[in-house]
Amino acid sequence: SEALERHEFGAEVGRLLDLVVHALYSEREIFLRELVANAADAVDRRRFEALTNPALGLPAEARLRILPDKAARTLTIADAGIGMSKTELGQHLGTIARSGTLAFARSLAEAPATDKPSLIGQFGVGFYSAFMVADRVEVTSRRAGTEEAWTWASEGRGDYTLAPAARAEAGTDIVLHMKADAEEFLEPFRLQSIIRKWADHITIPIVVVRDGKEEPANEGTALWRKPKSEVTEEQYADFYRHVAHAFDTPWATLHWRAEGTLDYAALLFIPGMKPFQPVEGERESRVRLHVRRMFITEEAGLLPPWLRFVAGVVDTEDLPLNVSREMLQATPVLARIRKAVTNRVLSELKSRAREAEDYAKVWENFGPVLKEGVWEDAEHRQEVAALLRFRSSAVEGWTSLVDYLARMKEGQQAIYVLVGDDAAALARSPQLEGFRARGVEVLLLSDGIDAFWPERLASFEGRPIRSITQGTVDLSKVAGGEPAGEATDVALLLPLLKDALKEDVSEVRATDRLVDSAAVLAAPEHGPDLQMQRLLRRAGR
Numbered sequence: 001s002e003a004l005e006r007h008e009f010g011a012e013v014g015r016l017l018d019l020v021v022h023a024l025y026s027e028r029e030i031f032l033r034e035l036v037a038n039a040a041d042a043v044d045r046r047r048f049e050a051l052t053n054p055a056l057g058l059p060a061e062a063r064l065r066i067l068p069d070k071a072a073r074t075l076t077i078a079d080a081g082i083g084m085s086k087t088e089l090g091q092h093l094g095t096i097a098r099s100g101t102l103a104f105a106r107s108l109a110e111a112p113a114t115d116k117p118s119l120i121g122q123f124g125v126g127f128y129s130a131f132m133v134a135d136r137v138e139v140t141s142r143r144a145g146t147e148e149a150w151t152w153a154s155e156g157r158g159d160y161t162l163a164p165a166a167r168a169e170a171g172t173d174i175v176l177h178m179k180a181d182a183e184e185f186l187e188p189f190r191l192q193s194i195i196r197k198w199a200d201h202i203t204i205p206i207v208v209v210r211d212g213k214e215e216p217a218n219e220g221t222a223l224w225r226k227p228k229s230e231v232t233e234e235q236y237a238d239f240y241r242h243v244a245h246a247f248d249t250p251w252a253t254l255h256w257r258a259e260g261t262l263d264y265a266a267l268l269f270i271p272g273m274k275p276f277q278p279v280e281g282e283r284e285s286r287v288r289l290h291v292r293r294m295f296i297t298e299e300a301g302l303l304p305p306w307l308r309f310v311a312g313v314v315d316t317e318d319l320p321l322n323v324s325r326e327m328l329q330a331t332p333v334l335a336r337i338r339k340a341v342t343n344r345v346l347s348e349l350k351s352r353a354r355e356a357e358d359y360a361k362v363w364e365n366f367g368p369v370l371k372e373g374v375w376e377d378a379e380h381r382q383e384v385a386a387l388l389r390f391r392s393s394a395v396e397g398w399t400s401l402v403d404y405l406a407r408m409k410e411g412q413q414a415i416y417v418l419v420g421d422d423a424a425a426l427a428r429s430p431q432l433e434g435f436r437a438r439g440v441e442v443l444l445l446s447d448g449i450d451a452f453w454p455e456r457l458a459s460f461e462g463r464p465i466r467s468i469t470q471g472t473v474d475l476s477k478v479a480g481g482e483p484a485g486e487a488t489d490v491a492l493l494l495p496l497l498k499d500a501l502k503e504d505v506s507e508v509r510a511t512d513r514l515v516d517s518a519a520v521l522a523a524p525e526h527g528p529d530l531q532m533q534r535l536l537r538r539a540g541r
């Protein structure tokens, strides 16, 4: 028609289309997530603008309709959102406002296959994903508060057209003319399952039209947004199984809402069981970040690695929907949320740790992970140390550093630990003899990470932590301490031993740490203790 205007795409768009269409072929279903996200966004924006301009008010039934038509081979996504004017259609769908193709292309090339789909949303290039499944896209839109409608159309090559159109109400219809190999996306069942997977938590109703009937596609219950009193244990547990891919019941459910300087809702779970297949080498927290209910990413690092066993959702109002990867790393909002969420989980652990039997369950599942916090998190080191539990030479079951301090002998200077591979073997070690004889307790550490953190922690509540296989151990000041052996005989023996062993040891010393055994190996005062030396040898050093 006469009114048809033809426009070239902005230079970046052409390259971007190529990237999106070809790099993500196996992940094509995410086009629906992106279009649904845009539609939900548009509805939110209309709702927001209506706050100051009631004339823009949303119709009561502002549902999002997904309409497959097999005969015409089209898929239509229709919303009653804010809509776009002619200028906005050209601006928003004809150029790239945000991040540029270069950064996107680089990330796309570097990301592992499973991460590629999330890049589209993060870089704010979601609309163009429509061309993965469609060889022609028509967008008919009417801006809320205006009378005219326009149709934007493109085949995803060099240009797009704009033409006047008609639309009874404000909002947008996106009509996808599906490629021959994308007909699966015209199956209502397939559409339903994609929405359940990607957009279940969008709160406006989404319907898929089948045989003229509208069938609800999303549950629309953002459980974390509900007041606690309206959520049952069973609903929590179901949701936990969904987000954690678990089968058990959570050990802890933390559900809270922050308002004020930070605005977010969080629903977190500490699992009741260890996951069956912990991902080897995977250390990042997978807590999901949502922005206004919309799923954004599992890779926002919302908790530190040493709390990576915690599963769940944090949903904030304080970030834009298409927050980019760079922004996720840089924004102070997220840093503040991280801090608040970490402290909340810590305080839950702290309060539950008072019930020894209850706490032992989480300790036995995730203790070694928590210990990483002492190793790497200077800010929380002392707090996490208080949460650790140990086997001990003096008591049955689990004990803590706080309990150890309470049992220390008069005159005892340090917290003594013995590190090895096997807890049962440690309990029988000759290294313990002198300590047992004097009633000095030794903590027995047998997790892999135990070779590392005690040195970092260095002390707890002012008491140094000492490995008993390291250097000299002076137990002479401990109350009730007995003198070691016959001093003169030992003094005669030492030079002889030193001479005989000079190839193998750097020193031979008398010690008061033995009672029944004649000799024991010790590590030098400074440098790695015996367990660390074993590990270093194993690592080929």
Ligand code: ADP
Binding pocket: 034, 038, 039, 042, 079, 081, 082, 083, 084, 092, 093, 121, 123, 124, 125, 126, 127, 128, 172, 322
């Ligand atoms: P992003 O959503 O990150 O902005 P997209 O490529 O998904 O990037 O969309 C580009 C822009 O097009 C959006 O910011 C929005 O302004 C506009 N837009 C897309 N879909 C719709 C819609 N259904 N209703 C209104 N505006 C839309």
Ligand code: MG
Binding pocket: 034, 037, 038, 124, 125, 126, 127, 322
């Ligand atoms: Mg988008």
